[in-house]
Amino acid sequence: MSDQQSSIGIGAKFKGKITGAKALEINGDIEADIDIGKITIGQDAHFKGGIKADLAVISGIYEGTMQAESIWLTDTSRVSGEIRYQSLQMDRGAALNCRVVYNWDDTDQKPKKSKSKDKVEDQPNDIIEEDKNE
Amino acid sequence: MSEITYISKEVSVEGVLEADDLKVVVAGSFSGNINANEVILEEGSRFDGEVEARIIVIEGELKGKVKSYQLKVSETARVDGELQTNSIEVASGAEIAGSISRVS
Numbered sequence: 265m266s267d268q269q270s271s272i273g274i275g276a277k278f279k280g281k282i283t284g285a286k287a288l289e290i291n292g293d294i295e296a297d298i299d300i301g302k303i304t305i306g307q308d309a310h311f312k313g314g315i316k317a318d319l320a321v322i323s324g325i326y327e328g329t330m331q332a333e334s335i336w337l338t339d340t341s342r343v344s345g346e347i348r349y350q351s352l353q354m355d356r357g358a359a360l361n362c363r364v365v366y367n368w369d370d371t372d373q374k375p376k377k378s379k380s381k382d383k384v385e386d387q388p389n390d391i392i393e394e395d396k397n398e
Numbered sequence: 399m400s401e402i403t404y405i406s407k408e409v410s411v412e413g414v415l416e417a418d419d420l421k422v423v424v425a426g427s428f429s430g431n432i433n434a435n436e437v438i439l440e441e442g443s444r445f446d447g448e449v450e451a452r453i454i455v456i457e458g459e460l461k462g463k464v465k466s467y468q469l470k471v472s473e474t475a476r477v478d479g480e481l482q483t484n485s486i487e488v489a490s491g492a493e494i495a496g497s498i499s500r501v502s
Contacts, residue, residue: 273403273420280413280430291400296413306400 274308290324307340331368403434407442422451424458437466441474454483465501 269287272278276292288298291306297314302321305311309324320332322341331348339357347360348368354360402421405411409426417434424437427444437451443458454466456475469483473491481498488494 268404268406270406270409270426271400271402271404272415273401273417273422275401276403276415276417276420276422276434278403278411278413278415280411280415282413283410284426285406285409289400292403292417308400 272309274306305341405443439475441472467501 269289270282270285271289272292272294274291277294278292279295282288282296282298285298285300287302288300289304289306290309290311292308293310295312299316301317302319303315303317304321305324305326307323311324312327314328315330315332317330317332319334319336320330321336321338322343323338324340325342327344329346329348333349334351335347335349336353337343337355337358337360339355342359344361346363346365348365350367352364352366402423403415403417405424405426405428407425410429411426412429414431415422415428415433417432419435421436422432422434422438423440424443424445425440429446431447432449432451434451436453437449438455439445439449439458439460441457445458445460446462448463448465449460450465452466453468454464455470455472456464456477457472458474459476461478463480463482464477465482467484469481469486471477471486471488471492471494473489475489476493477496479496481494481496482501483498484501486498
């Protein structure tokens with residue numbers, strides 16, 4: 265039991281903070297900020313909040329700012345907010361309504377002006393402003 | 399398996415967990431509230447807050463309030479708080495401080 269990975273079950277609702285986890289599987293309804301190695305957001309899951317991860321696999325609904333080395337959006341995923349990635353895989357059917365940033369700069373989380381011009385002409389400014397608060 | 403909520407050993411959780419008819423197992427630390435059908439606080443776990451469930455098993459350290467129909471306190475448990483239950487089983491060796499009353 266002891267080396268089993270942490271998980272939030274289908275139908276469970278959680279609001280708060282989760283720290284120290286290496287891997288986490290989410291199938292419930294979550295509002296949290298998470299810093300983690302690997303996160304899996306299942307098909308039945310609804311996640312709201314920030315994620316920093318090495319690997320994120322999304323099959324459910326995600327709202328927030330996600331920053332991960334590697335992101336896999338499966339065919340049932342629904343994403344809004346912002347994703348920052350080094351490597352991204354999207355399956356046919358994945359629904360994105362979000363800002364997508366490649367190769368973010370950790371030291372200056374605000375996207376460079378020249379970059380943001382090309383990529384996010386029609387995005388509201390409030391998403392960029394969120395970055396300052398991090 | 400995907401219906402169980404499991405908080406593993408190295409993990410700290412702070413917040414409110416509502417898993418009304420589900421099972422929750424805590425091996426790490428949890429601070430806040432849990433509402434579930436069955437809650438197992440494993441040996442080595444730490445819980446601080448309020449927990450309410452039909453069945454509760456305490457094997458770790460608990461501080462706070464407990465409300466359940468069926469409560470089991472194992473020999474490794476250390477409990478400090480208010481226990482409300484209609485049925486209690488305490489193993490020899492368990493440390494309990496606080497009050498025990500029936501669910502009103």
